[in-house]
Amino acid sequence: MTVYKLTKELVFPPPELADDDGLLAVGGDLSVDRLVLAYSMGIFPWYSGKSPILWWSPAPRLVLFPKELKISRSLRQTIKKGIYRVTTNAAFEDIIRNCATITRTGEKGTWITDDMIQAYIRLHKAGYAHSAEAWDGDELAGGLYGIIMGKAFFGESMFAKKSDASKVAFATYATTLAEKGFELIDCQITTAHMERFGAREISRTEFMKHLDNAIH
Numbered sequence: 001m002t003v004y005k006l007t008k009e010l011v012f013p014p015p016e017l018a019d020d021d022g023l024l025a026v027g028g029d030l031s032v033d034r035l036v037l038a039y040s041m042g043i044f045p046w047y048s049g050k051s052p053i054l055w056w057s058p059a060p061r062l063v064l065f066p067k068e069l070k071i072s073r074s075l076r077q078t079i080k081k082g083i084y085r086v087t088t089n090a091a092f093e094d095i096i097r098n099c100a101t102i103t104r105t106g107e108k109g110t111w112i113t114d115d116m117i118q119a120y121i122r123l124h125k126a127g128y129a130h131s132a133e134a135w136d137g138d139e140l141a142g143g144l145y146g147i148i149m150g151k152a153f154f155g156e157s158m159f160a161k162k163s164d165a166s167k168v169a170f171a172t173y174a175t176t177l178a179e180k181g182f183e184l185i186d187c188q189i190t191t192a193h194m195e196r197f198g199a200r201e202i203s204r205t206e207f208m209k210h211l212d213n214a215i216h
Contacts, residue, residue, distance in 0.1 A: 002017070002019070003019065003023055003024070003025060003026055004017070004024065004025040004026070005025070005026055005027050006025050006026065006027040006028035006055070007027070007028075008029075010033055010034055010037060012024070012025060012037065012038060012041055012043055012055065013025060015041055015042050015043055015057035015204065015208065016204060018056070018057040018058070018059070021058070022056045022057055022058030022059065023054060023055075023056055024043060024055050024056060024057045025043075025054075025055040026052050026053065026054055026055070027052055027053060028053055028055070029053070030045065030053065030115055030116065030118075030119035031119075032119075032122050032123055032126050032128070035119065035123060035128075035147075036123075036128060036149070038055060039128075039147050039149055039154055040149060040211075040215055041057075042057050042061070042186075042204075042207060042208055042211050043055050043056065043057045044056055044057075044154065044156075044188060045116070046111055047111060047113075048111055048113075049113045049114075056188075057204070058188065058189060059203060059204035059207075060190075060201035060202060060203055060204070060207075061186070061188070061201065061202055061203075061204060061207040062187040062188065062189060062190040062191070062194060062195075062199050062200070062201055063184055063185065063186055063187060063199060063200065063201075063202055063207060063210070064174065064184075064185040064187055064194065064197060064198055064199035064200075065183070065184065065185070065198075066174060066175075066177050066178035066182050066183070066184075066185060067178055068198040068200075069171070069174050069175065069178060069197060069198050070196065070197055070198035071171045071175075071197070072196070075164065075167055075168070075171060078164050078167075078168060079168055079171060079172065083136070083164075083168070084134040084135060084136060084141055084142075084162075084164075084165055084168045084169070085134070085135040086132060086133065086134055086135075086168060086169055086172040086173070087132070087133045087135065088130065088131065088132050088133070088173065088176075089124075089130055089131055090131075090133050091131065091133050091140060091143070092121070092124045092129065092130070092131040092145060093117075093121055093124075094133075094140055095131040095132075095133060095140075095143045095144065095145050095159075096112065096117055096120055096121070096131070096145050096157075097117065098140070098143070098159045098161070099112055099144075099145065099156075099157040099158065099159045100112035100113075100116075100117060102159040102160075102161075112157060120145070120156070123147065128147050128148060128149065129145060129146070129147055129148075130145065130146065130147070130148050130153075131143055131144065131145040132144050132145075132169045132170070132172065132173035133169060134160075134165040134166065134168050134169040136162055136165070139161075140161070141160065141161050141162040141165035142158070142159055142160035142161060142162060142165025142166040142168070142169055143158065143159065143165070143166065143169045144156075144157065144158035144159075144166060144169055144170055144173065145157060145158075149214075149215045150214050150215035150216065151180075151181060151182045151183045151184070151214045151215070152182065152183065152184040152185075152186065152211060152214035152215050153177055153182060153184070153185045153186070154186040154188070155185060155186060155187055155188065155194075158170060170197070171197070174197070182214070183210060183213060183214040184210050184211060184214045185199075186207075186211075187199045
């Protein structure tokens with residue numbers, strides 16, 4: 001297994017050189033320029049607070065093509081009832097901090113470290129990172145954040161404090177992306193949760209082709 005060590009130079013090895021688990025490189029930094037380059041190449045950071053920065057490009061890749069979005073009948077009914085009010089970019093910092101601290105079944109700790117939080121806040125201020133919020137009155141009930149480049153959205157994390165809040169935020173936001181002509185929602189790693197929304201695995205070759213079309 002070969003894992004490439006990054007230097008201060010703003011470069012990444014080709015994604016196809018990642019190991020079987022998707023790990024490609026270690027080191028570097030979380031500057032806006034490096035993160036933008038990484039996402040443009042289908043690479044993203046994912047590591048715990050005690051490890052160096054790890055960069056990943058998994059294959060196969062779970063993606064949701066916006067036109068293939070599936071919303072269950074029960075979720076459609078929840079959306080129709082207007083239980084939650086959905087906004088975009090109204091509380092980005094609150095969203096990412098909640099994603100970092102929410103308790104998740106079967107998980108200990110978080111990969112959204114303080115350094116990651118600050119890095120994505122910088123990306124938000126630079127116009128790349130975006131959030132969708134689900135509100136119950138004035139209370140933030142759930143939401144998600146990710147990166148937009150061209151017509152591609154790279155989903156990073158979501159949370160819910162109340163039933164179906166993150167699902168409503170995602171379904172509403174994904175519908176908006178579809179209406180705006182987005183070509184790709186990158187779900188990164190396969191989960192049954194995203195598969196229920198219509199996400200499916202594709203090869204790295206296919207992913208890179210769709211990514212190139214979406215961001216150029």
